[in-house]
Amino acid sequence: MHFELGNLTFLKVHLLALITFFITVLLCADLIADVKLPKGLGPVAIKSSYSVVKGASIEVDLMASSKQSGKVYEYTIFEKPKYGRLLTEDNKTIKEGSVLGVGKTIKIKYIADFKNDIKEDVFTFRARLRGGKYSSPSPIKILIIKDPVNFSVNNYISFGNLRVNESASKKMVVTNESNEGVNLEISGLKKFHIQGNVNEVFVPPKSMKEIKVYYKANSLIGLLKEDLVLKAGNLEKHVKLRGNVIPPFNVDKKLIRLKNDQLFRNAKVKLKNNYNEPIEITASHNNKSSLIYRDNISLEGQAEIELEIKVDDQYLGHIDSLITFRYDEFRLSVNVNGESLPAKIEINENIQIVSVRGKLGDNLNVTIPINNRGGEAVDLEFKLGDSKVFKNYPSNLIRLASGSKHLLELSYDAEVSGTKFDNVQFIWPSGEASLQIRYEIEPEKEIAKYNNSVDENIEQVQNKIYETDVVPVIEKNRNINDNLPSVEKLSLVDSGKRSILISWTNNSLLEVDYIVETRVHRLNREDKTMQFHWVELDENYAKITKNDSGGEAVIKGLNPGGRYTFRVLSKGADGRYSVPSKFVHFSTKNKFHFTSNFFVNGLGLLGGLFLLCYFSYKFFRERYI
Structure with a gap:
C-alpha cells in the first residue's frame, strides 16, 4: 500500500516536471522565433495619441516607416490595452500577437470602458517587413474623457504693418470649454513662434489661457502669411497669422536703359520714404568713373524725391552699372544700362575751309585733324580731288576708335600759279562732310616780295581784300533742317x-x-x-x-x-x-567826347557864375553890414 502511494507521488512529481518541461520548450520556441530574425534594419512603428469619450469608440491608424520607401508592413498588437477593447474594421476582437494585416497603414477600433477613474489607456504594436525584423513596440496613447474635447481660439491675428528688422508680438486667447484639462499640440509655425518655443500647452478645464505669438525681426519684406495649428485629440483648429513688412523706402524702377538718341545720357528715378519720420539714404555703384548722382538723400516722412542719374560727359562707352541705395541694413538696387554713344566725327574742328599758301613748284602740305568724339569705333572713307596722301590707306579708309584722333596728311604739287580749290569728301555710316582746300600759288618773285615784312604782308592782304571783295567766311558746321522756317x-x-x-x-x-x-x-x-x-x-x-x-x-x-x-x-x-x-x-551810341568848344563854353559858364557870386556878396555887405 505504501509502495503504491509512493509510486503515485512519484508519478505526480514526474508528471508536473514533464508539464513544466513542455511549457518551457514552447516558451523557448517562441523566444527563439523572435530572436532569430533575418539580418537588416527593421522598420519603425510610429507612436500617436487619441482622445475618446468613455464608452465611445474611435478609429486608430497604425503606421510605420523605414529607409526603404514604398514598402508595406505586417502589423501585430504587442500589448493589449488595460481598460478598453480593440476591434478590427469588421468588428472582430483583436488578440494579442495576432497579425492584423499587411499594408502601409492599418485601421483598427478602440472602445473605451465605462470606468470612472480611467483617464488614460495605452496599448503597443509592432511592424515588420515580410520576413524581416519586427520593430520595437510603439505606444498608442488614448485619452479617455468624460465629455468631448472642445476649445475655442481667435480665428485671425493681425500684426499690421511692420518695419524691416522690427519684432512684434500678439496675444492669442484659448478657451477650454471642456470639463477636463486639455493638452494642445501646436504646429505649423516657421516665420512666427510661440513664447518659449513650446509645442504643447495645457489649458485647465473651463478656463482661458493667453499665449503670446512672436514675429522675430529679419530682413524679409512683403506679406506675412502663416496658419498656426492647435490640436487636441481629433479636434483641430487653425489660427491665421497675417502681417505686412514695409521697406523704409521704395524705388520706382529696377532697370534704367539709356538710349543713343539722347543728347545727354541721363534718367530719373523716384525714391519714396514709407515711414512717418525722416530717413537718410546713401547710394553707391560699382563703376566710379561713369555715373553722376547724389550719394546722400534726405527724405522727410512720407516724402518723395526724383533723383537724376546721368553719365559723365567724358565717358563715351557702354554703361552697365548697379546703383545700390541703403538705409540701415535695408538695401535696394537699380541696374543702369546703356549702349555706347554713336560715332561723332569732327573734321578740322568743324572749320570747312583750309588755306595753304606757297610758290610755284612747291609741294604744298596740308594736315587735317579728324576726331571721333563718340563711343563707338567707325570706318571713315575719304575721297580726294587733286590732292594726294603721304601714305597709302586701304580703300581710302581710316579706322577711328572711340575718342581717338587721326591726322590726315595731304600734299599738292604747285605747278600753276594762281588760286586752286580742291574738295575732300568724308563719308561714314552715320554721316558725311566735306572740306575745301584753297591753294594760293604765286610766282617766286611775288613770294619773295611778300616775305619782306609782316606789316607789308598784312597791308597787301587787306588791299587785296578791299579790291576784290573776296574774304573767306568761316562757319561752324551745323546740321540744317530745311523744313524749319528761318528768322x-x-x-x-x-x-x-x-x-x-x-x-x-x-x-x-x-x-x-x-x-x-x-x-x-x-x-x-x-x-x-x-x-x-x-x-x-x-x-x-x-x-x-x-x-x-x-x-x-x-x-x-x-x-x-x-x-x-x-x-x-x-x-x-x-x-x-x-x-x-x-x-x-x-x-551803339557814341560815348562823350571832350572837344575844344566844350572847353571854351565851360570856361564861360564858370566865369559867369563867379561874377554872379562876387557881386551878390558885395551888394549884401554894403547894405547890411
Whole structure:
C-alpha cells in the first residue's frame, strides 16, 4: 500500500516536471522565433495619441516607416490595452500577437470602458517587413474623457504693418470649454513662434489661457502669411497669422536703359520714404568713373524725391552699372544700362575751309585733324580731288576708335600759279562732310616780295581784300533742317553805349530755341589772310527771350560807337538748325567826347557864375553890414 502511494507521488512529481518541461520548450520556441530574425534594419512603428469619450469608440491608424520607401508592413498588437477593447474594421476582437494585416497603414477600433477613474489607456504594436525584423513596440496613447474635447481660439491675428528688422508680438486667447484639462499640440509655425518655443500647452478645464505669438525681426519684406495649428485629440483648429513688412523706402524702377538718341545720357528715378519720420539714404555703384548722382538723400516722412542719374560727359562707352541705395541694413538696387554713344566725327574742328599758301613748284602740305568724339569705333572713307596722301590707306579708309584722333596728311604739287580749290569728301555710316582746300600759288618773285615784312604782308592782304571783295567766311558746321522756317525781320529796338536790344519774328508754330551770332574779323597768321568768323554769343553776352511773335535779345559787352553785324538762327527740338537769317548791321551810341568848344563854353559858364557870386556878396555887405 505504501509502495503504491509512493509510486503515485512519484508519478505526480514526474508528471508536473514533464508539464513544466513542455511549457518551457514552447516558451523557448517562441523566444527563439523572435530572436532569430533575418539580418537588416527593421522598420519603425510610429507612436500617436487619441482622445475618446468613455464608452465611445474611435478609429486608430497604425503606421510605420523605414529607409526603404514604398514598402508595406505586417502589423501585430504587442500589448493589449488595460481598460478598453480593440476591434478590427469588421468588428472582430483583436488578440494579442495576432497579425492584423499587411499594408502601409492599418485601421483598427478602440472602445473605451465605462470606468470612472480611467483617464488614460495605452496599448503597443509592432511592424515588420515580410520576413524581416519586427520593430520595437510603439505606444498608442488614448485619452479617455468624460465629455468631448472642445476649445475655442481667435480665428485671425493681425500684426499690421511692420518695419524691416522690427519684432512684434500678439496675444492669442484659448478657451477650454471642456470639463477636463486639455493638452494642445501646436504646429505649423516657421516665420512666427510661440513664447518659449513650446509645442504643447495645457489649458485647465473651463478656463482661458493667453499665449503670446512672436514675429522675430529679419530682413524679409512683403506679406506675412502663416496658419498656426492647435490640436487636441481629433479636434483641430487653425489660427491665421497675417502681417505686412514695409521697406523704409521704395524705388520706382529696377532697370534704367539709356538710349543713343539722347543728347545727354541721363534718367530719373523716384525714391519714396514709407515711414512717418525722416530717413537718410546713401547710394553707391560699382563703376566710379561713369555715373553722376547724389550719394546722400534726405527724405522727410512720407516724402518723395526724383533723383537724376546721368553719365559723365567724358565717358563715351557702354554703361552697365548697379546703383545700390541703403538705409540701415535695408538695401535696394537699380541696374543702369546703356549702349555706347554713336560715332561723332569732327573734321578740322568743324572749320570747312583750309588755306595753304606757297610758290610755284612747291609741294604744298596740308594736315587735317579728324576726331571721333563718340563711343563707338567707325570706318571713315575719304575721297580726294587733286590732292594726294603721304601714305597709302586701304580703300581710302581710316579706322577711328572711340575718342581717338587721326591726322590726315595731304600734299599738292604747285605747278600753276594762281588760286586752286580742291574738295575732300568724308563719308561714314552715320554721316558725311566735306572740306575745301584753297591753294594760293604765286610766282617766286611775288613770294619773295611778300616775305619782306609782316606789316607789308598784312597791308597787301587787306588791299587785296578791299579790291576784290573776296574774304573767306568761316562757319561752324551745323546740321540744317530745311523744313524749319528761318528768322525774319531782324530789327533794332534800342541802342545804348555798351548794349543794344534787337528783335525778330518767326511765323513757325513749332517750339524752337534761338541763338544769336556776330561776325568778327580775324587774321590767319599762317597765310596772312583776313577771314570772317561767325561766333555764337553765349548767355554772358546775349540774354534771349522768346515771345509770341518770335523773340528778342539784349546784347551786352559792346563798345560805344561800335558797328556790329548780327544774325539769328532757330533751333528745333531735334537739335537741328534753321538756315541763318539775313545779317544786319547795328551800331551803339557814341560815348562823350571832350572837344575844344566844350572847353571854351565851360570856361564861360564858370566865369559867369563867379561874377554872379562876387557881386551878390558885395551888394549884401554894403547894405547890411
